[in-house]
Amino acid sequence: GEENQKYHEPWVNDVFQAVRSMRSCLPINDDNDASDDVSIYSLIALDIDGTMVGEDRIVNPDLVEAISRVQSLGAIVSIATGRTLAPAMRVAGQAGAAGPVICFQGAMTFDQATRSEIRHLRLDEQIAAEAISALTSTVPEVMMFVGDDVWVEQRSEWTNEYSQRMGVAIRDTGSLLAMAARRPTALVGVGDPDVVGPLVESMHEQLGGSALVTHSLPMFCEVEAIGAGKDNALQHLAAEIGVGQPGVVAVGDGKGDQSMIEWAGLGVAIENGHPGAIAAADLVIAPPDRSGLAEFLEALADSGKIGPP
Secondary structure (H helix, E strand, O other): HHHHHHOOOOOOOHHHHHHHHHHHOOOOOOOOHEEEOOOOOOEEEEEEEEEEEOOOOOOHHHHHHHHHHHHOOOEEEEEOOOHHHHHHHHHHHHOOOOOEEEEEHEEEEEOOOEEEEEEEEEOOOOHHHHHHHHHOOOOEEEEEEOOOEEEEOOOOOHHHHHHHHOHHHHHHEEHHHHHHHHHHOOEEEEEEEHHHHHHHHHHHHHHHHOOOOOOOOEEEEEEEEOOHHHHHHHHHHHHHHHHOOOHHEEEOOOHHHHHHHHHHOOEEEEEOOOHHHHHHOEEEOHHHHHHHHHHHHHHHHHHOOOOOO
């Protein structure tokens, strides 16, 4: 079946062989001009949590080195994360990944070089109001992201920890509902996974066609504008910089990465990641604590398949 075709056994040492053989699995589209030669990858999108960093949230030196090498060969390395802008930018800085940052699960793409937004989708007021009502009536913590501020109706130990961990300012409001007109970039409900799972399902049904409802962690229910999603953001960015689909690499471990892994010319998942991400991947690599991503990028560089757009 198609799934078996896509799935490759997890590897550790044969990474080079795996990458070298990738060419034979890639569709060669005769309509593409020579600059779209599938053997050259020019845009590499990396998820942060579970892909670039493990539980310790530390970007290891071998990954910094691998990213630097790939960029020196002319490729653009972009972060693609569910995180908000400030924490995403911080990791981009630590890793030395200089390409545009895709954050908020694809709702915003930010150009680090010009410090300006390339793309920013915000929730419609009516949809934001519906989502706020559904979230606040079901889970204890609801955060509204407007710009780089996080608004809450009440603070808790969890929100204070989140603020410290992510380095974002938490602002207080008497009513999130009254702020729907500010058209937030994202709404995030946080609660018990047993409650959040069904909530994601019901909100997906309720808002299906008008908002993107995602579930990046078991205790999170995220709501973003309908055109968000890492795949859409990556597609838009690739078009902006003139890289065809075959020249894009996407690496991730979560359900929110599945769509971009599926779309990219070379989709890569992490071996202990979400089953959907693994099924969508051309290649499965080791997790951050075993330097899977760093090894993969080095192998890609060794294979001579990296070049400028």
